[in-house]
Amino acid sequence: MQITSNIFQVGGGDLTSREDAAVYLVCFGDGAALIDAGCGYRNDRLVQNVSQCLPASAKVEYLFLTHCHFDHVGGAEALRQQYGCKIVAHELDAVYLETGNSEITAALWYGEMMIPFTVDCKITTPEQTFQFGSGKVKALHCPGHSPGSLMYITESEGKTVLFGQDIHGPLNPSLLSDREDYIKSLERLMNLEADILCEGHFGIYHGMERVRKFINSFM
Numbered sequence: 572m573q574i575t576s577n578i579f580q581v582g583g584g585d586l587t588s589r590e591d592a593a594v595y596l597v598c599f600g601d602g603a604a605l606i607d608a609g610c611g612y613r614n615d616r617l618v619q620n621v622s623q624c625l626p627a628s629a630k631v632e633y634l635f636l637t638h639c640h641f642d643h644v645g646g647a648e649a650l651r652q653q654y655g656c657k658i659v660a661h662e663l664d665a666v667y668l669e670t671g672n673s674e675i676t677a678a679l680w681y682g683e684m685m686i687p688f689t690v691d692c693k694i695t696t697p698e699q700t701f702q703f704g705s706g707k708v709k710a711l712h713c714p715g716h717s718p719g720s721l722m723y724i725t726e727s728e729g730k731t732v733l734f735g736q737d738i739h740g741p742l743n744p745s746l747l748s749d750r751e752d753y754i755k756s757l758e759r760l761m762n763l764e765a766d767i768l769c770e771g772h773f774g775i776y777h778g779m780e781r782v783r784k785f786i787n788s789f790m
């Protein structure tokens with residue numbers, strides 16, 4: 572599913588499997604990156620979708636994880652093996668991926684165990700920019716839903732595109748959610764004035780007003 576000339580949704584719902592959060596592909600010339608990985612149940616379909624969107628000369632260099640929950644990360648290791656890409660996550664969530672914590676990663680909600688995997692690049696700062704191909708993606712630490720939740724932003728066709736995968740929450744003590752951090756993070760996202768929001772479970776919002784309205788509805 573094409574969102575802009577170089578951004579696609581390649582996983583989630585009917586594209587892969589019902590349990591998956593959305594998976595997005597960002598292509599910049601000969602470099603590309605995936606945002607989140609889904610549960611990994613239908614990795615075959617995900618890889619097939621990527622190959623339909625990815626230019627032949629382009630290589631997937633990064634897998635940017637928004638946070639540690641199973642519906643976003645279950646397929647991460649398989650994608651690293653498929654593409655040889657680097658897995659990126661915030662250090663505060665990476666610890667639960669690397670130790671295979673099935674409760675805090677919500678794997679138990681899906682009747683699964685979290686199989687530990689290594690995070691290649693752990694973000695330790697409020698923001699960090701990654702360059703690949705002819706473009707870049709910026710990671711922003713937006714805690715609340717999980718301690719190490721990240722939102723990613725990029726520019727496409729002169730528009731600011733925000734990948735805000737679990738803006739809607741939920742907030743749950745077993746996920747180490749924090750309401751005060753969550754509200755602060757939503758305020759930060761509002762100030763970005765994004766033109767397009769790619770959410771993890773609630774679809775894609777076009778237009779600054781619609782994006783603002785969606786974020787605001789959770790404040």
Ligand SMILES: [Zn+2]
Pocket residue numbers: 638640716737740
């Ligand atoms: Zn989540």
Ligand SMILES: [Zn+2]
Pocket residue numbers: 592640642643736737771772
């Ligand atoms: Zn989610």
